[in-house]
Amino acid sequence: MEKNKKFNFTKILAPIVLVLLYLFFSIFGRNFFSDDYLINILDGSYYIGFMAIGVTFVIITGGIDLSLGTTMMCAALLGGAAFNSWHWPMIWCLLLVVFVATAIGFLNGVLVAYLNLPPFIATLGTQMMGMGFGAILTRVQTMRYPTFGTPEGWFKNFFYKTTAGFPVGIFWLFGFFLIALILLSKTKFGRYTFAIGSNREAARLSGIKINPWLTGVYTFCGFCCGLAGIFYAAVYTSIIPSTGNGMELLGIAGVVIGGTSMAGGTGTLVGTLIGVYIMSVLKQGLMSMGLQSHWQTFFTGVVVIGAVLLDQYRLKQGAKVKK
Amino acid sequence: MTDVLLQMTDIQKSFPGVHALDNACLEVKKGEVHGLVGENGAGKSTLMKILTGIYKRDSGSIKFRGKEIHVNNTRESQQLGIGIIHQEINLMPHLTVAENIFIGKEPMKGLFLDKKKANDDAKKMLNALNIDIDPAIPTGQLTVAKQQMVEIVKALSYDSELLVMDEPTSSLTENEIEELFKIIRNLKARGHGIIYISHRLDELPIITDRVTVMRDGQYVGTVETAKVTKSEIISMMVGRTIYEEPKVKSTVPADAPIVLEARHLCGNNVKDVSFCLHKGEILGFAGLIGAGRTETMRALFGADPLDSGEIIVNAEPITVKSPNDAISHGIGYLSEDRKGFGLAIGLAVRDNSVMANLDAFLKGPFTNDPKIDRTTIDYVEKINIKTPSVSQLVVNLSGGNQQKIVVAKWLIRNSDVLIFDEPTRGIDVGAKQEIYKLMNELVAEGKSIIMISSELPELLRMSDRIIVMCEGCITGEMNIEDATQEKIMTLATSKM
Numbered sequence: 001m002e003k004n005k006k007f008n009f010t011k012i013l014a015p016i017v018l019v020l021l022y023l024f025f026s027i028f029g030r031n032f033f034s035d036d037y038l039i040n041i042l043d044g045s046y047y048i049g050f051m052a053i054g055v056t057f058v059i060i061t062g063g064i065d066l067s068l069g070t071t072m073m074c075a076a077l078l079g080g081a082a083f084n085s086w087h088w089p090m091i092w093c094l095l096l097v098v099f100v101a102t103a104i105g106f107l108n109g110v111l112v113a114y115l116n117l118p119p120f121i122a123t124l125g126t127q128m129m130g131m132g133f134g135a136i137l138t139r140v141q142t143m144r145y146p147t148f149g150t151p152e153g154w155f156k157n158f159f160y161k162t163t164a165g166f167p168v169g170i171f172w173l174f175g176f177f178l179i180a181l182i183l184l185s186k187t188k189f190g191r192y193t194f195a196i197g198s199n200r201e202a203a204r205l206s207g208i209k210i211n212p213w214l215t216g217v218y219t220f221c222g223f224c225c226g227l228a229g230i231f232y233a234a235v236y237t238s239i240i241p242s243t244g245n246g247m248e249l250l251g252i253a254g255v256v257i258g259g260t261s262m263a264g265g266t267g268t269l270v271g272t273l274i275g276v277y278i279m280s281v282l283k284q285g286l287m288s289m290g291l292q293s294h295w296q297t298f299f300t301g302v303v304v305i306g307a308v309l310l311d312q313y314r315l316k317q318g319a320k321v322k323k
Numbered sequence: 324m325t326d327v328l329l330q331m332t333d334i335q336k337s338f339p340g341v342h343a344l345d346n347a348c349l350e351v352k353k354g355e356v357h358g359l360v361g362e363n364g365a366g367k368s369t370l371m372k373i374l375t376g377i378y379k380r381d382s383g384s385i386k387f388r389g390k391e392i393h394v395n396n397t398r399e400s401q402q403l404g405i406g407i408i409h410q411e412i413n414l415m416p417h418l419t420v421a422e423n424i425f426i427g428k429e430p431m432k433g434l435f436l437d438k439k440k441a442n443d444d445a446k447k448m449l450n451a452l453n454i455d456i457d458p459a460i461p462t463g464q465l466t467v468a469k470q471q472m473v474e475i476v477k478a479l480s481y482d483s484e485l486l487v488m489d490e491p492t493s494s495l496t497e498n499e500i501e502e503l504f505k506i507i508r509n510l511k512a513r514g515h516g517i518i519y520i521s522h523r524l525d526e527l528p529i530i531t532d533r534v535t536v537m538r539d540g541q542y543v544g545t546v547e548t549a550k551v552t553k554s555e556i557i558s559m560m561v562g563r564t565i566y567e568e569p570k571v572k573s574t575v576p577a578d579a580p581i582v583l584e585a586r587h588l589c590g591n592n593v594k595d596v597s598f599c600l601h602k603g604e605i606l607g608f609a610g611l612i613g614a615g616r617t618e619t620m621r622a623l624f625g626a627d628p629l630d631s632g633e634i635i636v637n638a639e640p641i642t643v644k645s646p647n648d649a650i651s652h653g654i655g656y657l658s659e660d661r662k663g664f665g666l667a668i669g670l671a672v673r674d675n676s677v678m679a680n681l682d683a684f685l686k687g688p689f690t691n692d693p694k695i696d697r698t699t700i701d702y703v704e705k706i707n708i709k710t711p712s713v714s715q716l717v718v719n720l721s722g723g724n725q726q727k728i729v730v731a732k733w734l735i736r737n738s739d740v741l742i743f744d745e746p747t748r749g750i751d752v753g754a755k756q757e758i759y760k761l762m763n764e765l766v767a768e769g770k771s772i773i774m775i776s777s778e779l780p781e782l783l784r785m786s787d788r789i790i791v792m793c794e795g796c797i798t799g800e801m802n803i804e805d806a807t808q809e810k811i812m813t814l815a816t817s818k819m
Contacts (some may be wrong), residue, residue: 013508107333150629182689186689186690186692187688187689187690188681188685188688188690190684191674191678191690192681194667194670194674195667195670195674195678198667198668198669198670199663199664199666199667199668199669201663201664202663202664202665202667202678203678204626204645204646205624205626205646205656205658205665206646206647206678206679206732207645207647207650207651207679207736208647208649208678209645209647265667265669265670266669317685
């Protein structure tokens with residue numbers, strides 16, 4: 001009984017922190033409580049949000065994907081190259097972005113599931129490979145996506161914000177979030193994701209074919225990185241080669257702040273989304289107080305450690321009740 | 324030379340819910356090899372853990388070299404001169420022989436390790452026992468037998484006067500055992516006392532002077548090995564009171580069809596195992612730990628690779644490459660290690676109950692949650708699982724109820740052949756009865772059961788037929804009418 005109480009408490013803790021942070025900055029930040037800042041909070045959340053949703057699945061299986069950021073950037077670079085150098089129509093460029101990222105995710109899956117590499121090592125390798133590959137293919141040229149008003153600029157209106165300035169990206173992110181939510185809680189894919197993370201051997205002995213499902217989870221995560229790439233391009237326009245390194249940590253941090261345990265077997269997408277927005281509010285809030293990006297990084301780190309300490313505390317409480 | 328080295332008397336030890344040791348006694352003299360035998364769970368290991376300070380005794384006295392001792396950890400027992408060589412090798416494979424021997428007490432030259440001295444000293448100690456091993460090579464490159472000898476030297480490096488050897492011969496070949504015995508005799512001649520734990524009763528007359536028999540945590544008796552026969556020792560081991568009435572007659576009709584047949588299965592610790600299972604039968608598998616029963620069933624189920632052999636289900640040969648293959652032919656496996664292999668204990672009851680059969684609970688691409696809940700509730704009621712709800716996490720349920728959830732999982736999968744591996748391990752007495760009742764109901768409904776158990780009374784009570792294994796081989800088979808504890812134990816300890 002006690003355990004359930006604690007569990008529920010931590011479940012609502014993250015949203016409480018989010019609201020408190022927003023209130024805090026609304027009081028102490030300059031002009032924080034305004035449409036401009038709200039839109040900034042949303043803009044910065046799209047690409048991190050998609051990555052975090054994907055990696056939530058991976059972390060629930062007990063794995064990790066360090067290649068999130070560079071996979072996203074590598075895919076976005078290739079899409080940009082297709083647009084700038086090969087003059088593909090925008091729609092094909094965007095599909096290429098998703099395809100490339102999904103392929104890298106598939107590679108991660110094969111390395112982890114079939115070739116039995118530790119996820120940390122496998123995705124560390126593909127992280128570097130992705131970063132290098134993107135730079136090589138674009139000959140280290142910055143890839144620029146079309147801007148508003150240009151013939152192919154429609155995609156910005158479509159994914160990022162309307163001509164009137166309405167942030168449509170939020171609908172895409174939340175729409176996709178709902179699909180992922182259903183995928184995780186209402187399908188075989190989601191059930192097996194939990195089963196593998198909770199006890200891989202018991203899942204195998206129940207007749208679940210671990211390898212294809214696990215590969216599927218990493219492939220899905222890659223697909224999410226592809227979507228993240230589209231939204232990154234839509235919001236920031238320029239894709240610089242050899243970047244993306246470190247962005248995976250933002251995605252993973254979102255998942256961890258949201259209360260998903262790195263040990264696998266448990267986790268929620270709602271928590272992940274809240275985690276992403278806690279980081280986003282923190283970033284914009286500190287900016288509104290005149291503190292620069294080093295402070296944002298610093299405080300994000302503090303929040304991550306706090307969240308994990310809380311997770312451990314919760315596990316300990318759970319273990320106590322067990323006895 | 325007959326002075327007593329170790330005297331343990333009236334040792335009591337309780338764990339929550341279990342009286343593990345009740346008046347256990349043991350006496351070892353200088354220069355004596357003293358056998359310690361008993362069935363699985365007789366309390367041998369617990370007694371040794373108390374001697375070496377891993378557990379604390381509740382009461383009783385331990386006198387070592389005539390002095391009462393109180394050890395709190397293995398280090399203290401080592402310093403007193405009590406060394407233990409565990410069944411599993413505890414060496415660091417990447418370190419050299421000398422480094423392993425002197426771990427924690429490395430010879431130093433000022434601030435630095437004195438490698439030369441370590442190697443020289445190790446060489447001296449190895450030579451003293453006529454062991455030919457280069458102290459400078461990593462232990463990982465040695466055979467198991469040689470590693471064990473390193474363990475012995477390591478234990479002796481603490482000036483141990485008393486050595487405990489737990490199943491030292493279990494992974495050695497014939498020749499290696501000879502080598503080990505030479506070393507033991509050498510130690511004996513130098514006045515060391517040795518406690519020799521073994522399941523191999525045939526070894527006792529060769530190497531031991533006296534034997535102490537334990538049963539259910541109690542001291543049964545100490546005998547001089549030369550004066551008793553193997554069967555006398557066995558009857559001391561198994562003379563336990565049977566609380567359960569054994570089954571007197573098989574309830575399986577003589578013409579019951581064969582549902583599962585295994586022919587010449589070979590694999591890791593599975594040596595040419597053949598048997599068949601009839602419809603409605605409970606087939607017991609007896610044997611001591613390491614007899615290869617679990618390995619046989621895991622190979623049959625596809626959990627571990629099978630090197631060769633045929634599996635026939637309902638008169639049709641099947642190929643089993645993964646658990647999925649076995650499951651699709653109606654075989655379900657209930658592991659002895661529920662938490663490790665049977666259940667995802669961090670998930671809810673309803674997640675576990677349908678884990679093996681999720682395909683039957685899909686509506687289009689989605690899981691049919693109401694149906695999952697309904698079915699799970701049906702089985703919770705049918706086999707009487709005590710849980711507040713189907714969304715309860717399995718980790719919060721008792722061992723007996725967890726076991727029932729595994730049963731429910733296979734019933735929901737419509738498995739016809741259920742392999743129960745130690746189904747009542749870690750389950751309290753009342754829950755055991757419920758598991759027995761459930762198993763009897765299942766066979767009455769036409770399911771067939773293979774039951775591995777290390778508890779002889781349980782096997783005698785439940786089985787229609789019993790197969791005995793020893794070291795990967797089947798050493799005997801008997802109908803329940805002919806089965807006795809003595810017979811089973813004789814077969815379980817006789818190496819082919």
